[in-house]
Amino acid sequence: MAKKTYDLLFKLLLIGDSGVGKTCILFRFSDDAFTTTFISTIGIDFKIKTVELQGKKIKLQIWDTAGQERFHTITTSYYRGAMGIMLVYDITNEKSFENIVKWLRNINEHANEDVEKMILGNKCDMDDKRVVSKSRGEGIAREHNISFLETSAKANINIEKAFTDLTLSILNKTPGREPTDVPEKINIDRKSDRLSNRCC
Amino acid sequence: MLIGSNSGPQKIFQKSLFTMSSYDLRLKDLDQVLESEVIDLSKLREFCFNGIPDVKGYRSLCWRLLLNYLPCDRNKWDEQLDHHRKLYQQWLDEILVTPGSFDNEECDHPLSEDPNSKWNTFFKDNQALTQIDKDVRRLHPELSFFQQATDYPLSNVVYSSGTKRLNRRVGMHFLNSANVVRKGLGIVKITPKAEQTSTSEFKPLEEGSEAHWEVVERILFVYCKLNPGQGYVQGMNEIIGPIYYCFATDPIIKMKEHAEADCFFVFTNLMSEIRDFFIKTLDETDTGIVNMMRKVTERLKENDPVVQSYLVKNEIYPQYYSFRWLTLLLSQEFSLPEVLRIWDSLFSDSQRFSFLIDICCAMIVLIRDQILAGDFSTIVKLLQNYPNVETRVILNKAAELSVKNRDEESSGI
Numbered sequence: 001m002a003k004k005t006y007d008l009l010f011k012l013l014l015i016g017d018s019g020v021g022k023t024c025i026l027f028r029f030s031d032d033a034f035t036t037t038f039i040s041t042i043g044i045d046f047k048i049k050t051v052e053l054q055g056k057k058i059k060l061q062i063w064d065t066a067g068q069e070r071f072h073t074i075t076t077s078y079y080r081g082a083m084g085i086m087l088v089y090d091i092t093n094e095k096s097f098e099n100i101v102k103w104l105r106n107i108n109e110h111a112n113e114d115v116e117k118m119i120l121g122n123k124c125d126m127d128d129k130r131v132v133s134k135s136r137g138e139g140i141a142r143e144h145n146i147s148f149l150e151t152s153a154k155a156n157i158n159i160e161k162a163f164t165d166l167t168l169s170i171l172n173k174t175p176g177r178e179p180t181d182v183p184e185k186i187n188i189d190r191k192s193d194r195l196s197n198r199c200c
Numbered sequence: 201m202l203i204g205s206n207s208g209p210q211k212i213f214q215k216s217l218f219t220m221s222s223y224d225l226r227l228k229d230l231d232q233v234l235e236s237e238v239i240d241l242s243k244l245r246e247f248c249f250n251g252i253p254d255v256k257g258y259r260s261l262c263w264r265l266l267l268n269y270l271p272c273d274r275n276k277w278d279e280q281l282d283h284h285r286k287l288y289q290q291w292l293d294e295i296l297v298t299p300g301s302f303d304n305e306e307c308d309h310p311l312s313e314d315p316n317s318k319w320n321t322f323f324k325d326n327q328a329l330t331q332i333d334k335d336v337r338r339l340h341p342e343l344s345f346f347q348q349a350t351d352y353p354l355s356n357v358v359y360s361s362g363t364k365r366l367n368r369r370v371g372m373h374f375l376n377s378a379n380v381v382r383k384g385l386g387i388v389k390i391t392p393k394a395e396q397t398s399t400s401e402f403k404p405l406e407e408g409s410e411a412h413w414e415v416v417e418r419i420l421f422v423y424c425k426l427n428p429g430q431g432y433v434q435g436m437n438e439i440i441g442p443i444y445y446c447f448a449t450d451p452i453i454k455m456k457e458h459a460e461a462d463c464f465f466v467f468t469n470l471m472s473e474i475r476d477f478f479i480k481t482l483d484e485t486d487t488g489i490v491n492m493m494r495k496v497t498e499r500l501k502e503n504d505p506v507v508q509s510y511l512v513k514n515e516i517y518p519q520y521y522s523f524r525w526l527t528l529l530l531s532q533e534f535s536l537p538e539v540l541r542i543w544d545s546l547f548s549d550s551q552r553f554s555f556l557i558d559i560c561c562a563m564i565v566l567i568r569d570q571i572l573a574g575d576f577s578t579i580v581k582l583l584q585n586y587p588n589v590e591t592r593v594i595l596n597k598a599a600e601l602s603v604k605n606r607d608e609e610s611s612g613i
């Protein structure tokens with residue numbers, strides 16, 4: 001295995017309905033850019049970014065999942081290994097907001113109990129098309145005791161902050177944890193992992 | 201086995217290192233195959249496996265044949281094409297109606313709870329459309345092609361002041377009072393309010409024209425309506441994209457003008473072969489995606505056990521990479537021209553999709569050194585963003601593996 005250039009490794013997961021902007025959010029964070037040239041995510045995608053927080057080099061391994069129901073068997077198997085999950089909805093799309101409850105249920109079923117969560121209301125640059133008010137977003141976050149931000153991958157609003165906040169909340173509850181505690185591979189939940197076709 | 205018994209793919213690929221004059225010879229060969237009254241399908245496969253020349257509309261014609269849309273008997277072509285194009289037009293007429301546009305529907309209205317209410321279906325269809333719309337707007341954004349106007353727009357759609365454009369229905373999942381106006385007594389008319397949630401460049405074109413992505417959207421919607429059990433699944437856009445591109449850029453005008461209808465049928469035929477990849481409940485069946493991923497792993501184990509066990513050791517599961525490779529027939533891994541070339545070989549495989557497995561295996565074997573030097577994240581990144589390896593090299597390797605595999609099978613190993 002390559003020599004470690006980081007102190008800690010955190011695994012994060014992005015979930016939410018198709019089209020809410022998960023891939024754009026991740027791209028904005030990892031490459032500091034926004035293009036409209038995106039393709040729909042089929043299955044699960046992966047990016048790495050190393051950040052420095054509180055004097056620690058933290059390698060973030062971020063998994064971007066496909067939103068559509070068809071891919072849930074694949075994507076839910078990643079919940080178990082995740083230390084932080086971002087739930088994304090689109091402020092111009094009512095349905096994607098209503099589905100946040102469904103995504104939360106998925107987390108409860110498949111993720112670690114102590115996983116850090118965060119709700120993001122994305123596309124906040126499109127205020128003229130807004131159908132979900134900010135207070136409704138704050139409301140549902142408060143109800144479930146989760147932090148909340150409105151973001152825009154396009155206008156670069158709160159993207160960096162979202163990742164920093166989530167990383168900090170993981171960091172703050174893992175004092176002194178050494179990188180060796182965390183195998184780099186993501187732990188797949190074997191029970192629900194019907195697709196992990198480990199050969200022989 | 202793969203293509204005719206006396207000529208292995210390896211032999212054919214060697215033939216592909218041609219000079220200019222042998223290129224002309226090749227075209228003559230193909231003409232000969234295509235000109236016979238009843239086309240010899242195995243000869244055609246043998247030829248196309250090696251790549252269809254990018255001229256004179258050969259690809260679009262050969263794909264129609266290889267995917268069983270055109271029969272081998274040339275005398276039947278006109279009738280077959282005519283019949284299907286009319287049929288498609290008829291379906292369009294039935295499917296693209298907005299409820300309320302019939303006179304005899306006075307007892308039907310948007311608040312109807314009757315499950316047979318056309319309004320009910322209308323709103324349900326709009327949900328499928330919403331997903332289709334998101335995906336067709338993200339189809340090959342690196343090319344300007346899909347955003348350009350088609351020369352053959354559907355006139356009753358493009359001259360409807362926007363009301364018949366499918367993307368206008370997006371987001372109308374339930375009755376929204378602003379959408380409905382009452383006309384006189386009990387007759388309700390829907391006036392779609394443009395709801396544009398996407399910021400992409402994929403904008404519907406002006407009155408009188410429509411973009412290629414709008415045509416693709418319509419084909420997928422018709423497919424979805426005619427296959428209600430399956431519906432639309434993300435990724436189908438990536439399957440239809442190359443077929444539509446190939447047909448809609450055909451230099452033969454009398455084929456090109458029917459790109460939409462013909463693409464519908466060829467796409468439907470192809471989907472009938474790979475449908476199971478898209479259905480979650482069939483994941484574990486013989487023809488499901490899990491079994492396909494397993495085959496890739498097995499083939500890799502036979503051909504490069506070191507890499508295979510390294511992947512296992514590092515817990516690099518097939519669903520990180522081969523899930524997408526297989527589901528989309530590699531269409532997201534390569535640029536469109538490369539995909540067209542790869543699909544020539546895939547469609548020529550009489551045992552579809554055995555050669556696809558060989559290609560996936562070849563892709564891994566060809567970057568084995570990078571894999572063996574990598575850790576978890578570098579390997580996942582590598583496999584998810586496949587490096588620049590020439591298509592020719594990949595296909596040659598795959599052909600080599602398929603020959604080897606076949607020889608071993610026949611000698612009972």
Ligand SMILES: Nc1nc2c(ncn2[C@@H]2O[C@H](COP(=O)(O)OP(=O)(O)OP(=O)(O)O)[C@@H](O)[C@H]2O)c(=O)[nH]1
Nearest residue numbers: 018019020021022023024041067123152153154399
């Ligand atoms: N205005 C605006 N548009 C955005 C923003 N983020 C994403 N989009 C647009 O929304 C569309 C969908 O974004 P994606 O990132 O591909 O969506 P996704 O959540 O990854 O969707 P799936 O891969 O299907 O699950 C893109 O075409 C973007 O142009 C944003 O912050 N503002």
Ligand SMILES: [Mg+2]
Nearest residue numbers: 022023040041
């Ligand atoms: Mg995505």
